[in-house]
Amino acid sequence: xxxxxxxxxxxxxxxxxxxxxxxxxxxxxxxxxxxxxxxxxxxxxxxxxxxxxxxxxxxxxxxxxxxxxxxxxxxxxxxxxxxxxxxxxxxxxxxxxxxxxxxxxxxxxxxxxxxxxxxxxxxxxxxxxxxxxxxxxxxxxxxxxxxxxxxxxxxxxxxxxxxxxxxxxxxxxxxxxxxxxxxxxxxxxxxxxxxxxxxxxxxxxxxxxxxxxxxxxxxxxxxxxxxxxxxxxxxxxxxxxxxxxxxxxxxxxxxxxx
Amino acid sequence: xxxxxxxxxxxxxxxxxxxxxxxxxxxxxxxxxxxxxxxxxxxxxxxxxxxxxxxxxxxxxxxxxxxxxxxxxxxxxxxxxxxxxxxxxxxxxxxxxxxxxxxxxxxxxxxxxxxxxxxxxxxxxxxxxxxxxxxxxxxxxxxxxxxxxxxxxxxxxxxxxxxxxxxxxxxxxxxxxxxxxxxxxxxxxxxxxxxxxxxxxxxxxxxxxxxxxxxxxxxxxxxxxxxxxxxxxxxxxxxxxxxxxxxxxxxxxxxxxxxxxxxxxxxxxxxxxxxxxxxxxxxxxxxxxxxxxxxxxxxxxxxxxxxxxxxxxxxxxxxxxxxxxxxxxxxxxxxxxxxxxxxxxxxxxxxxxxxxxxxxxxxxxxxxxxxxxxxxxxxxxxxxxxxxxxxxxxxxxxxxxxxxxxxxxxxxxxxxxxxxxxxxxxxxxxxxxxxxxxxxxxxxxxxxxxxxxxxxxxxxxxxxxxxxxxxxxxxxxxxxxxxxxxxxxxxxxxxxxxxxxxxxxxxxxxxxxxxxxxxxxxxxxxxxxxxxxxxxxxxxxxxxxxxxxxxxxxxxxxxxxxxxxxxxxxxxxxxxxxxxxxxxxxxxxxxxxxxxxxxxxxxxxxxxxxxxxxxxxxxxxxxxxxxxxxxxxxxxxxxxx
Numbered sequence: 001x002x003x004x005x006x007x008x009x010x011x012x013x014x015x016x017x018x019x020x021x022x023x024x025x026x027x028x029x030x031x032x033x034x035x036x037x038x039x040x041x042x043x044x045x046x047x048x049x050x051x052x053x054x055x056x057x058x059x060x061x062x063x064x065x066x067x068x069x070x071x072x073x074x075x076x077x078x079x080x081x082x083x084x085x086x087x088x089x090x091x092x093x094x095x096x097x098x099x100x101x102x103x104x105x106x107x108x109x110x111x112x113x114x115x116x117x118x119x120x121x122x123x124x125x126x127x128x129x130x131x132x133x134x135x136x137x138x139x140x141x142x143x144x145x146x147x148x149x150x151x152x153x154x155x156x157x158x159x160x161x162x163x164x165x166x167x168x169x170x171x172x173x174x175x176x177x178x179x180x181x182x183x184x185x186x187x188x189x190x191x192x193x194x195x196x197x198x199x200x201x202x203x204x205x206x207x208x209x210x211x212x213x214x215x216x217x218x219x220x221x222x223x224x225x226x227x228x229x230x231x232x233x234x235x236x237x238x239x240x241x242x243x244x245x246x247x248x249x250x251x252x253x254x255x256x257x258x
Numbered sequence: 259x260x261x262x263x264x265x266x267x268x269x270x271x272x273x274x275x276x277x278x279x280x281x282x283x284x285x286x287x288x289x290x291x292x293x294x295x296x297x298x299x300x301x302x303x304x305x306x307x308x309x310x311x312x313x314x315x316x317x318x319x320x321x322x323x324x325x326x327x328x329x330x331x332x333x334x335x336x337x338x339x340x341x342x343x344x345x346x347x348x349x350x351x352x353x354x355x356x357x358x359x360x361x362x363x364x365x366x367x368x369x370x371x372x373x374x375x376x377x378x379x380x381x382x383x384x385x386x387x388x389x390x391x392x393x394x395x396x397x398x399x400x401x402x403x404x405x406x407x408x409x410x411x412x413x414x415x416x417x418x419x420x421x422x423x424x425x426x427x428x429x430x431x432x433x434x435x436x437x438x439x440x441x442x443x444x445x446x447x448x449x450x451x452x453x454x455x456x457x458x459x460x461x462x463x464x465x466x467x468x469x470x471x472x473x474x475x476x477x478x479x480x481x482x483x484x485x486x487x488x489x490x491x492x493x494x495x496x497x498x499x500x501x502x503x504x505x506x507x508x509x510x511x512x513x514x515x516x517x518x519x520x521x522x523x524x525x526x527x528x529x530x531x532x533x534x535x536x537x538x539x540x541x542x543x544x545x546x547x548x549x550x551x552x553x554x555x556x557x558x559x560x561x562x563x564x565x566x567x568x569x570x571x572x573x574x575x576x577x578x579x580x581x582x583x584x585x586x587x588x589x590x591x592x593x594x595x596x597x598x599x600x601x602x603x604x605x606x607x608x609x610x611x612x613x614x615x616x617x618x619x620x621x622x623x624x625x626x627x628x629x630x631x632x633x634x635x636x637x638x639x640x641x642x643x644x645x646x647x648x649x650x651x652x653x654x655x656x657x658x659x660x661x662x663x664x665x666x667x668x669x670x671x672x673x674x675x676x677x678x679x680x681x682x683x684x685x686x687x688x689x690x691x692x693x694x695x696x697x698x699x700x701x702x703x704x705x706x707x708x709x710x711x712x713x714x715x716x717x718x719x720x721x722x723x724x725x726x727x728x729x730x731x732x733x734x735x736x737x738x739x740x741x742x743x744x745x746x747x748x749x750x751x752x753x754x755x756x757x758x759x760x761x762x763x764x765x766x767x768x769x770x771x772x773x774x775x776x777x778x779x780x781x782x783x784x785x786x787x788x789x790x791x792x793x794x795x796x797x798x799x800x801x802x803x804x805x806x807x808x809x810x811x812x813x814x815x816x817x818x819x820x821x822x823x824x825x826x827x828x829x830x831x832x833x834x835x836x837x838x839x840x841x842x843x844x845x846x847x848x849x850x851x852x853x854x855x856x857x858x859x860x861x862x863x864x865x866x867x868x869x870x871x872x873x874x875x876x877x878x879x880x881x882x883x884x885x886x887x888x889x890x891x892x893x894x895x896x897x898x899x
Contacts, residue, residue, distance in 0.1 A: 016278040021516045028568030209273045
């Protein structure tokens with residue numbers, strides 16, 4: 001029995017994939033790639049896959065995680081390539097490690113989000129972020145299955161910064177980028193809750209829907225407000241850690257074998 | 259001319275709609291070809307929601323057949339839900355294909371597959387969103403040729419105003435023949451414009467172009483005659499029949515959607531056509547003769563298809579799957595092959611008399627034994643003779659006894675209400691049949707927790723069947739009859755609680771009946787309903803009977819006819835039917851004799867196993883029955899790891 005942890009993305013138009021859609025697509029990719037999966041017992045056996053903390057439908061992600069259980073050992077990097085080939089472009093498997101520690105889900109304490117606000121001037125975004133951060137609490141509302149809910153969006157936000165994105169069209173009002181670090185609390189605070197909060201505290205109203213992407217998930221370093229790679233402990237625990245795709249990209253970038 | 263993707267405009271709308279994934283494309287095994295390097299471009303539509311349209315085998319097959327050809331491109335489009343439709347209108351985003359998000363109006367051909375008439379209003383929505391004039395007469399040389407196919411196209415008259423042409427029968431070769439004609443016409447510099455292209459298509463005898471036919475009416479509203487209005491156009495248009503299914507192993511690379519759809523399985527059509535001769539069944543009549551795919555051909559398609567998709571279920575499709583001459587070996591061979599992989603097998607459309615327990619055991623070997631479904635269709639022995647569904651009550655009881663004895667706990671039975679000559683008594687006997695099923699089940703299983711579900715809907719007479727002359731039962735009478743049946747089942751103290759009862763009320767059937775046997779005048783009703791906001795008529799939450807009736811009352815009196823005239827009126831032998839000039843191969847006199855036999859409660863056999871009954875199809879279409887057994891077996895696949 002081997003457990004493998006994977007990091008995957010939701011890019012481009014496939015960011016509209018819901019988590020349920022992804023699950024079905026992933027389980028089919030496992031079949032196409034002929035991965036020797038362990039199955040649950042019972043009338044309708046299911047392959048053993050644990051999903052952690054999926055990004056909402058419509059938001060992109062560079063950092064989704066899951067864990068699978070195999071009946072025979074496989075090389076994680078080879079498996080990653082096979083699964084990546086088997087999934088549609090945009091759902092890309094970008095990292096794989098053999099699980100050597102417990103509690104991957106416990107290490108997913110916080111997320112780094114990038115929010116692209118087309119048509120919003122960077123200084124306006126900066127003022128809004130400052131207003132948000134200076135507030136003690138920011139009450140927001142969200143429609144849930146159980147009706148309209150009101151909760152605080154401020155406490156979960158560990159960090160919020162505004163940048164300016166290059167805009168090539170003259171006369172364009174500009175494009176602001178928000179970089180957001182959010183703790184995973186209950187109730188979960190999502191990027192769109194923070195956007196509601198920015199509207200409430202600083203009247204920030206983007207003219208077009210924001211493009212939201214999760215850049216990272218992991219342990220939160222409270223002092224620096226940064227998030228660390230949740231697969232690192234598994235890599236460190238490995239006898240002789242083989243290079244992984246994420247590590248490889250950097251290492252091979254200048255003059256790699258390709 | 260390059261054609262821009264509308265995705266950037268669409269993308270901004272997607273966060274505001276339900277299930278946006280259905281509009282983004284990118285399905286596994288989908289194909290995007292270079293626009294410029296293709297000279298004939300098809301937009302294919304299944305005019306219903308993506309979740310219903312994507313798994314449609316017809317569209318999937320044509321998509322692949324066309325895209326395999328050099329210089330030919332096919333992309334898919336589906337009906338958008340009203341939430342997106344509203345935003346598209348507001349932001350001027352046209353109907354788009356999901357493959358490359360190109361506007362539908364930019365293609366050479368816009369092909370729509372109609373499994374049911376209830377997609378007609380969705381066609382009008384799509385045309386309008388695409389910026390293509392609703393009336394074929396208003397289209398210019400730059401608009402796509404709008405072509406209808408699918409079973410409903412066997413009577414395309416109600417949509418004659420809106421389509422440029424219709425093709426009936428199997429589409430695989432037909433789309434390629436059309437492609438060649440369009441390619442040649444474009445290469446010559448489009449001589450004679452749109453009219454000339456349509457004429458070239460029409461003169462093949464395999465493409466129906468409504469505008470080349472004039473319909474004359476009698477004073478009583480019936481049709482006097484339908485005749486070509488220019489020379490070179492044939493009097494009748496023939497259906498297309500593909501012979502040797504093994505040469506057409508499509509889909510080879512079935513599409514695997516990210517969005518959830520109604521069927522998520524590897525479907526293989528194990529044979530096409532059915533000659534059981536059920537008189538209500540349009541599919542069985544218009545797809546003759548029976549053409550089997552060989553056991554080895556099926557095995558190869560399943561193998562390749564599963565590898566290409568990763569599906570966990572195989573569906574062996576046809577109109578009556580247990581009738582394949584080698585079905586036992588197919589089921590056993592596949593169950594053996596995929597036992598380890600936990601692949602389930604399903605056999606939709608199983609006849610009671612073709613069912614056997616060995617087959618059922620093979621089918622459930624890798625899955626669970628939930629329920630079995632049979633369709634006796636009629637409650638009484640008498641009515642089953644009328645409809646030629648030759649299944650006796652003893653057959654049914656024997657079959658369910660075996661099933662309950664082998665561990666099944668639930669049987670579903672399908673019936674129809676409103677069949678020709680039917681009385682309350684025929685329908686009430688459904689309750690008796692269900693109680694006998696439960697009694698037998700309790701007896702053989704020794705348990706009380708067994709169930710039988712009765713599912714029943716209204717019968718709609720269809721063109722090209724022996725019942726094409728029959729009066730349809732009115733919605734009120736259908737509902738009253740179903741209510742009596744419900745009372746009888748409910749009132750049964752001993753068995754009633756073990757019988758589930760599901761029924762569809764009679765109203766949607768009347769609209770389906772109007773569209774099924776309608777003529778060109780019904781087009782005015784469809785247009786009025788569309789303009790009044792009618793969409794997604796196959797969906798209970800969108801369908802409005804009142805809207806259809808109100809629009810019919812507004813548009814039909816001008817022609818001196820009404821909804822009853824099209825639905826509950828019985829037709830006579832001499833009446834010219836709106837679809838008589840569309841040749842399904844069935845001899846009209848044979849159909850009439852079969853209709854008379856129905857009234858006499860006389861049954862007719864299946865010509866697969868008995869001499870020919872002269873329905874006319876094989877000689878008319880130069881086709882023949884193609885069945886096994888081949889005697890071959892499915893070998894285990896060698897596993898290379």
